[in-house]
Amino acid sequence: MSGAHTLPNQLPPIHSFLTTRPQTTLSRLYARPSACLAVFRLLDDVARQIVMSLLWLDSKTGVDLTSWVAPNETARKHYTAAVQGLVRLHIAKDGNGRILVLPAFQAGLRRALTGGGDHRSFGVPFPIARGKDAMTTEQLDDYALERWESILHFMVTSGSAVGRVAPPSNAVIFLLRRSGLMVPIGVEKSPESRITSQGFQFLLEDSHTQLWDLLLQYLAMSENEGRDLVEVIGFLFMLGSMRLGQEYSTENLSDTQNVMLQDFLDYGLIYRRYPDDGTRFYPTRLATTLTSTSSLSFTSSKHEKAASEGFIILETNYRLYAYTENPLQVAVLNLFVTLHSRFENLVVGRVTRESIKGALANGITADQIISYLTVHAHPMMHKNSPVLPVTVQDQIRLWELENNRLKSDNGYLYEDFNSQGDFDLVLSYAKQLDVVLWENREKRKMFVREDGHENVREFIRRRAEA
Incomplete structure (x- = not known):
């Protein structure tokens, strides 16, 4: 052995x-x-x-x-x-x-x-459809890829591409937030979201790993909701054992599994020829490869093929050429590249200080950007050692260091004190509250955190009235 x-x-x-x-x-x-x-x-x-x-x-x-x-x-x-x-x-x-x-x-x-x-437990096959009603594996692949990429596209664009790509359901958005892949913009219950550093790392993974990452969150959520975990996991394993292109009956499914069937329509794991027909369904390649150790590949999609072969060329002058027409891949690049021109099968842009700063502000790291560019580099780039120009890699990391040196905080500047004694008393009180961000005793100035402003102002008012 x-x-x-x-x-x-x-x-x-x-x-x-x-x-x-x-x-x-x-x-x-x-x-x-x-x-x-x-x-x-x-x-x-x-x-x-x-x-x-x-x-x-x-x-x-x-x-x-x-x-x-x-x-x-x-x-x-x-x-x-x-x-x-x-x-x-x-x-x-x-x-x-x-x-x-x-x-x-x-x-x-x-x-x-x-x-x-x-x-x-391996499912109950439905009588095979004939003629125009029969679904081919290519059609199922196109449907699954479209649904899955709509989720990834929503993550990348934070929902700003509505109209061009159908947004995912509210249940999917909730799971993306629960997974830490996206966070709400502003208040906790805001309908708008943005991608996180963890979410960008998620984009670097293959589709099979991405799917299991979300499904594990789905399992945890199902357990919190009181669903029978055996029913939930058993249904996932049942889907992984089914045959692509075969339509299956729902007659042997439990109530929990019928709910899951409806949920999985949103992820592209399930396809129904007739949306209102709850008696049968097709598993897509996303479902039938759940328990496979091989990587997931939609062979009928030229987008998937381009992504697996690599499509990015990056020059030492920071100019980038992406041989793709996939909206998702273009949207990902737009996170950290300033795009100038777009043709039928080519996107031209440039890695700039502003574009990298924008990505860093969203929690994306320099190493993640370099990793994405390396993973998706054109085969011609892999003839180089290293794959990406060293000057560009170093500059991206320098921009990150530059960004980390600066930190901004909201607050209030206090100045024009009548005497040094007044300044010292107020400064001492603010330090007791631990709200002082900056001080200059010679110029009688100090900067107080926003959450400490009301207390410090009230302290000054009481001293003035005394």
Whole structure:
């Protein structure tokens, strides 16, 4: 048994979430064969090999697999980490080195692999549509990409592009705020939002990671609302086990899962040919790849292909050329690039001090900007070492340092005191309140924070009346 490429204890986000759940919850979840198969598919190579080696054994005491491990430290670390991960997921039990697959997971995965039973945890196919009513995988991909990019576009433009791109639902906007990807502009309940530094980092991730980031927040929100977590997670795993292009019936779904079905229309995970028809639905590629370890790719979209290949050329004179017509990619660039010209498949702009300052003001960091430009650099740029011009990278970081040197605060300037004694008394009182931001005793001036202004002014008024 050899080691995998990454350490097994680096669990996928959904596995990390499951490890915090009690064993009773996971036992109920593992009663669904689709859930067992989904969890198994997301295990690393070593953990999957351990499970498959023990799945068909009925030993009550477990099996010692250490003799299968290659005699080197790296292999032993991988094996130990894989076992620990299985134990945390309540898939296996480790008794003095003897590994035993727990009955709940063993029975569920066996049923998933052999078929049979009436559990319907993999969904109930709807009769295949014919002719013009049948949906192709390309149509489903286009729909899913359009819905998903509308969410990302809203994040980037803070909703200012209404009309060109349909905005997401209020439920999606609420989840974006709850996730810390966006914050309201002004008061807490303001309908307007802006992207955060965490939100920009979110844009740097691939679609599969982005989707799970939001779904984990959805799981936490569902739990807070009192929904049955097993029903919620079970439905996600059911979607991940479905076949793209197949229409499914809703007859086996619970009330909670029907609510989720409606929610997931907003994210592009679900498509309905007839919006008012609650009896059937199509899972899109966003849904069917939930439990896949491969990266998500919409092969029918030229936008997705351009993004994966890279489309940005950045010159040493700070001029930028972006070979794209995707509104989302253009909107992202507009966060930190001054755009000058836009053609059919080309956008021309320049990285300027003002454009970087604007991005920094929104919480985006210099490293995030450089990372985005590097990740999406044109293949021609990757012939360079480093990929981006060093002068441009250094200047972006210098602009960030310059921005960090300056800090502004709202407040009030106090001056024109009658005597040094009056100034010292007021200054002493303001310091007791801890509201002094700046002082100059020689010129009898001080600057007081906005929240301390009323108290200091009232102190001066009382002294004047005394």
